[in-house]
Amino acid sequence: MRMINFAKRNFKELIRDPLSLVFEIVLPLFLLFIFQQFDIPADNYRLENFTPSIILFGFSFITLFSATLISKDRTSSFLIRLGTSPMKSSDYILGYIISLIPIVLIQNILFFLTAIIMGLEFSISIISTILVSIIISIFFISLGILIGSLVSEKGTGGLGSIIVQLVCFTSGMYFPKEVIGGVFEVICKSLPFEACLNIIQGTLHNDFSNLTLIHIIVFLIYFIAVILLSIIVFKKRMVSDNK
């Protein structure tokens, strides 16, 4: 109950910040729309490929704004007050995660609705893609909790922007990694964003031929590591911030 109560508060804080809505929803929708207005001769920009890319792009802003919320809470006396209440660490962590799931759902529904209006064929795999996206979003939310626990509000802007850039350039959203090759290709393979995109695209297309075992291993390592680290660092910070 305390967890849900906290999640409701977090959701209201996020939804009432117009800047967060612009970046989490309006900007990705605009990109989805605008890139379909040009006849770009590359597979990445085909509606069935670019819609999953936009979902992932939207998630990078979920990381940014969840980090900002947590960092703000930490630096204000708000978490000091809650620290003296009977709330437990699990109430905080799950409260932050649960509050962002409705935003992820709103993003997905709006992105797919727009894509369908622009010509994406409706299929049942859209529903499974949304469900898979929600699981992947937990990684991005946890990354936000980790960043928000580690750095100040100013720092979250910088680190969050790096995540947005990494998603854009290493996921294969705009161009395949093979275009640059070399070290860049190794970096793309070592980061989880290409794996995330391939999982979402594979679910939508019902075709996982682009998804390798390496992708799955890399994603799982990051997914588990980031969730565990976010819990450990947040708990430690709750104590050290109050010193």
Add this chain to the structure above:
Amino acid sequence: MYSIETKKLTKKFKDKIAVNGIDLNIKQGELFALLGTNGAGKTTTIKMISGLILPTSGSIKILDMDMKKDVFKIKEILNVSPQETAIAPNLTVKENLEFTAGVYMIKDKDKKINELIKLFKLDEVLNKRAKTLSGGWQRKVSIAISLINDPKILFLDEPTLGLDVIARKELWKIINELKGKITIILTTHYMEEAESLSDRIGIMVSGSIVEVGTSEELINKTKAKNFEDAFVSIATGGEL
């Protein structure tokens, strides 16, 4: 049974001793002011007694419950109004009250919220977002929130800091109404506030409580003209 009982309460941060072996006995319903210069260890003491940070050594008992064993039971019956206003900025005043009622799982929350709205005269700002309120209103809301769970022990950390004289007097009136019903630990830099509101005053210097008594007792002990002079004399070891 004391409301708060500490024995040799100590907090060290690396090599620095912030609180040095405090023995404190505070009676139920007492308003105890904790005074000291900046860095004397008041806030660290409050953070330990309110369960926010762990002591390095020593023990804390709240209404006979041990802080180490019964921390979550203790947290149900105390509340804190921190130095800075601690409210959710994008929530309205009413939503802030409802949220905190949810944190403490208050059963009859509407009744309690209405009680606080009346006590703190919050009607006119009830539907305004907290971040749009003046500093005085934010502090008032922050203190109102700290009463949501009918705490048996309330920590007020510099509650009137930055308030104008009228807002300060209004808050004093409310604190006076609470006196005797709940145990209040107050920290303040305003000597007049400590003298006017508290039953007893403890003065901290470099992490230790060097004197405890009523304002009259402390004035008599130092042979000072008034309480402010008595405090200065104690805090400086008679140098000023």
